Amino acid sequence: MDSTSTGRPLVVRYFAAARAAAGVPEETAPGGGSLDQLAEELAGRHGVRLATVLEMASFLVDGVAWHDRRAPLPPGATVDVLPPFAGG
Known part of the structure; x- marks a missing residue:
């Protein structure tokens, strides 16, 4: 994000x-x-190791699955980064 970012x-x-x-x-x-x-x-x-994980990860925003990666995130939100998990 750049220096113009606002919000909590x-x-x-x-x-x-x-x-x-x-x-x-x-x-x-x-x-x-x-x-x-x-x-x-x-x-x-x-770095690149996290960048690679982020490309494949799923995200929860305040506990809700977040699919639109271009939509503004709510101010002060909690974002959970969930990489692909093995198993069923």
Whole structure:
């Protein structure tokens, strides 16, 4: 996200391979953007390993599956990053 981002910060929680790639279980990120913008911000912080996970991940925003990666995220939302899980 760029310096024009507005809104309350987001809380980003990582699970499984996303947590391993980020190196942290949770962090905050600037609000005011879309999921694509958030992914770009997070990949810039943590590198190509997390970027790869983010491309394949599913996301929950305040507990609801979020499919439109270009839609604005709600201010102050909690975003869960869920990589593909093995098994059934």
